[in-house]
Amino acid sequence: MTKEEKAKQYEMIAKEIAAVIDGEDNLTARMATVSNILHHGFEYYFWTGFYVVDPNKPEELVIGPYQGTLGCLRIPFGRGVCGTAASTKTTQVIEDVHAFPGHIACDARSESEIVVPVLDNSGALIAVLDVDSDKPAMFDEVDRDGLEAIIKASF
Known part of the structure; x- marks a missing residue:
């Protein structure tokens, strides 16, 4: 997939996500929808989901x-x-997760990763979107721009 094709795919997916979550206020429903549509939208996505800040353990x-x-x-x-x-x-855009200091191997098949912070309107962190690939160096600035735009529009 070329960078141009990937950018167009993110644009299409962003429109689909916006249409599906329009009017939905529940954060869990929004996150579930975003992770599902993204995961099925790119063949190199191996794991796609959110880690949420625990209100009882804010760190x-x-x-x-x-x-x-x-x-x-x-x-x-x-x-x-x-x-x-x-x-x-x-x-964070990581080409080789095994070279990242302190990498947590939730699944040993993960090779590359991108993680996008999810902030509320005040700038407080509420979650991170984590996307892993089982192939090395799969994420680049097109993924960063596409995912950041989707997260900003969705939360």
Whole structure:
């Protein structure tokens, strides 16, 4: 898939997500829909889902809606790719997860990963979107731009 084709695919998926979640206020329903549509929209997506900030442990992420194999149940802020995205509130694009310091191997088949922070209107972190591929170096700036736009429009 070329970068142009990938960008067009993100645009189509963004429109589909917007249409499906229009008028839905429930955060879980929105996350479940976003993860489902994204997961089935790209063949290189191996695991697609959300880790939500635990209101009882505000420095920890807990598994939320997802598609794919079993995920980690909890991830502390600052640990692994998801925890780094949570603590820095910045998107992480990782070509080789095995080379990432402190990587958490929820599924050993994961090779590359992108994690996008989900912020509320005040800028507070509410979750992260985590997408893994079982192929190395599958995510780039097109994925970052597409996913960040979808997250911004959806939450």
